Amino acid sequence: MAGPISHMFYADDSGNLEEGWIVYGWVELAVEHWDAVLTHWLTFRKRLVADYGIPTAEELHLTALVNGRGHVSTAPPSRFVRQGETLWKPLGREVAVRCLEAVRECPHIEIGVCFRRSSLRNKNINLDREAVYSSLVALWDSQLHRSREYGIVGMDGDGSDPIYYNAHRALSLSTRRIIEDPMFHSSRRSQWTQIADIVAWSGFTHLNPHAGNEFAWTWYDDYLRDLNPLGDPIELA
Numbered sequence: 001m002a003g004p005i006s007h008m009f010y011a012d013d014s015g016n017l018e019e020g021w022i023v024y025g026w027v028e029l030a031v032e033h034w035d036a037v038l039t040h041w042l043t044f045r046k047r048l049v050a051d052y053g054i055p056t057a058e059e060l061h062l063t064a065l066v067n068g069r070g071h072v073s074t075a076p077p078s079r080f081v082r083q084g085e086t087l088w089k090p091l092g093r094e095v096a097v098r099c100l101e102a103v104r105e106c107p108h109i110e111i112g113v114c115f116r117r118s119s120l121r122n123k124n125i126n127l128d129r130e131a132v133y134s135s136l137v138a139l140w141d142s143q144l145h146r147s148r149e150y151g152i153v154g155m156d157g158d159g160s161d162p163i164y165y166n167a168h169r170a171l172s173l174s175t176r177r178i179i180e181d182p183m184f185h186s187s188r189r190s191q192w193t194q195i196a197d198i199v200a201w202s203g204f205t206h207l208n209p210h211a212g213n214e215f216a217w218t219w220y221d222d223y224l225r226d227l228n229p230l231g232d233p234i235e236l237a
Contacts, residue, residue: 005179006031007151009140010192014200017125020118021208022132023233025200026111027192033108041191044102052077052095059188060099062201065092066216093215099198100223106195111224113203113233114139130163135236137167137178144177151178156193159184199224203233 009028015021029037048054053075064070068089080091103111114136118128137153144151155164164182171178187193205213206220225231 004031004150005152006147006149007144008034008154009151010154010196011136011182012156012187012193012196012200013129014197014204015115016204016208017129018121019208020121020125021115021204022118022125022129023113023115023200023204023207024133024136025113025196025198025203026136027195027199028110028112029108037106037108038191040106041102041195044098045191048095048098051098052091054095057189060095060194060198061187062096062099062198065096065099066213068092096198096216097219100202100219103195103198104223104227109227110229111199111227112230113199113206113220113228114236115203115207115233116236126163130166132236133163134167134170137171139236141171141176141178145175149177152180153178153182154190154192155182155184156187156190156196157184158186207233 007028008031009026011024011026013022013024015023042056045054045056049056053073054060055074058072059070060072061070065072066089070092071086071088072095073086073091076086076091080087103109114132116128116132118125120128140151140153153168157164168178168181185193187197202216202219202224205216209217220233
């Protein structure tokens, strides 16, 4: 007899399609721990209000934060203000580290990162994007088969990208354990997809270190590796 719907997977993409990098990061948790994980994260968000003046509803997007484009604070701490100007990049990078610390300390979750370095470009790279995501869904589905359970996937996005529907509907209806199409969430409103973004961006930086992100080269190892049962990001052919 099959088991219940017991697992949630929240995923987000990262990478650099112009250079062929396709990356997905995800957070996995048992449904029974959903409230405890969200409570942990919202408690952390309240600390960001107190320490940095960042409203709980403000989106945390790592690319914007570390590059100083995420003007998330309504009351920046004085140490990040010089002659009336906010130093958004140092503030954002400090907040990013606080986010990673909160993920590392989060109870009941596991994370993962997968990737492919594609030789395709422009619209053709969508073929490999779909292939990578399809392989990821098959990986989750196989995992649930082994535990005789069912799961459901939440994704960042508006649902307009057909590759995600295609990947789910390619699973055999008679045997699949990932149920339904993915549930799409706006990252502006979903704490879960923001956590997945933290995982995906850090995983990509681990895979593709360059001078522009040297400050984050060790973030995956320092904060996320121990949460990943597979250790390193996995390449999906």
